[in-house]
Amino acid sequence: MNSCLKLLIVSVLLLAMYACSTPEEPSVSVVEPIAFKSHSDSVPKHHGKLFEINCAYPKELPHSVFKLSEAFQSPLNKDNAAAYIQELKQHVTPALEKFILDNANWNAKKEGWFHEPWIGDTRDPILGCYNGNNNQKGTFKNVNENQLGYVLVLYDSLAAFTLGEIFGTDGMVPLTKDRKVDLEKEKGQFKEGAVILKLAFSNVNQDKWSDMEGAREFQIYNNNPSDTVYKYHTVSLFQIDMIVKDSKNSPTTGWMFSTLVYDKSVKSKNILDKFVPLGGMWGNDPEVNTAVSEVYYDQNPLLQETWINNSAPYYSRETLGWGGRLSGPNDGAVALNGIVNGKTYERLQMTSCMSCHLPAQQKFASFLLPAKDITKNIFYSNNDPEWKRYFRDLKGTESFDPGEYSFDYDMAIAFKSMKAYLQYLDSTATQNKQRYMTTDKQDNYKLFEEYRKIKE
Ligand code: HEC
Secondary structure, three states, X not given: OOHHHHHHHHHHHHHHHHXXXXXOOOOOOOOHHHHXXXXXXXXOOOOOOOOOOOOOOOOOXXXXXXXXXXXXXXXXXXXXXXXXXXXXXXXXXXXXXXXXXOHHHOOHHHXXXXXXXXXXXXXXXXXXXXXXXXXXXXXXXXXXXXXXXXXXXXXXXXXXXXXXXXXXXXXOOOEOOXXXXXXXXXXXXXXXXXXXXXXXXXXXXXXXXXXXXXXXXXXXXEOOOOOOOOEEEEEEEEEEEEEEEOOOOOOOOOEEEEEEEEOOOOOOOOHHHHEEEEEEEOXXXXXXXXXXXXXXXXXXOOOOOEEEOOOOOHHHHOOOOHHHOOOOOOOOOEEEEXXXXXXXXXXXXXXXXXXXXXXXXXXXXXXXXXXXXXXXXXXXXXXXXXXXHOOOOXXXXXXXXXXXXXXXXXXXXXXXXXXXXXXHHXXXXXXXXXXXXXXXXXXXXXXXXXXXXXXX
């Protein structure tokens, strides 16, 4: 027998053996490359390492998770929030240092961090970030132009376990006929100790924004909304969000939301020393009702569930949320010339970290902001029950709207991944099949994307 024939027979045998040994295995799904695609198809010609997504979510609960020191006195309050944030920062420092200082060798998979699926087309090919919130000119005193924000979300292995529970191994979230998530409630909930980070980058750098002096710059290759072609952009890392599922220390909501901001005034060679806490929040302070005419740049003493670091750089405190609740410079909590009851407010503080994350649910029945007509920049009054809905303290299991599937405050899943997934289902649905429209009422996904775009 000649060797070619031998090889052919061996190959056929091997193939048959493989087929027989794995009768239950589904054939390689065609959707997999889209669900877990790393980045957009436009890649620079002469490039180094490209961004690699990590969606190999763990199927077992990992052993090492974030734990506070014994010294920490539960529960969270304004006196111990800074210490909490410091411990959390220490916990994530090795990963952040590697990301910031040795980005060329950073590989999420190797470091044990994971990404949300389905949005590869929107990720830049170098850092893997995508355009998030943009700030109109006038948001910051020291910025004289529109500013674009880019974000990269990182889930630790415990948080990624929940991504696996929702998206499985192929990204296909089970849905009912009426397009609701068909999973047990618990599967959409994060486990105690789960940590999620969001790194935010600004396209306005130190040459045009003095607060960014000395900030770490990165190259991305992206399509800014105003670009006609893909090109390199320099961006500065200026905000690092850190959130933890912690029902012991935050019993009413189950979460601690905190954020670090770049502070050029810190004299240190260590880049992470220059990221100082802007604050933390573990609830929305539903009882504290202040007039929207009052604009807060410091700790509002009435608040019990937000701690603000009054010595964080001024630019980061220009964008606090309603009544001084926590929100960061990348988060869009201030509506410039927002309208309430027919009156225009130059700086309307109208949301907060946890308020905006509260409607993280499927089918996204409520908008993210307490807006009456977002296309006209009109908001509810702070005395309106509609507004107050956005400042409730809910547990992750309690959906914002009755009967919805809750994603436990996770907006990257609710707003980004689910949206892209439903769009994919829409695009592949044939005429005879039911279309997976996003919501029956209005397309809140589209409205929010439009709202976040820069209006020239
Ligand atoms: C106006 C709405 C809004 C505000 C305010 C807001 N976020 Fe978010 N957040 C989002 C959206 C939307 C996403 C999904 C990514 C994107 O499109 O930017 C997100 C993503 C995140 C993520 C990734 C994981 C997840 O839960 O989605 C973290 C962590 C996060 N935000 C933390 C914070 C923190 C901390 C603050 C306050 C300092 C904050 N956010 C304020 C809307 C908001």
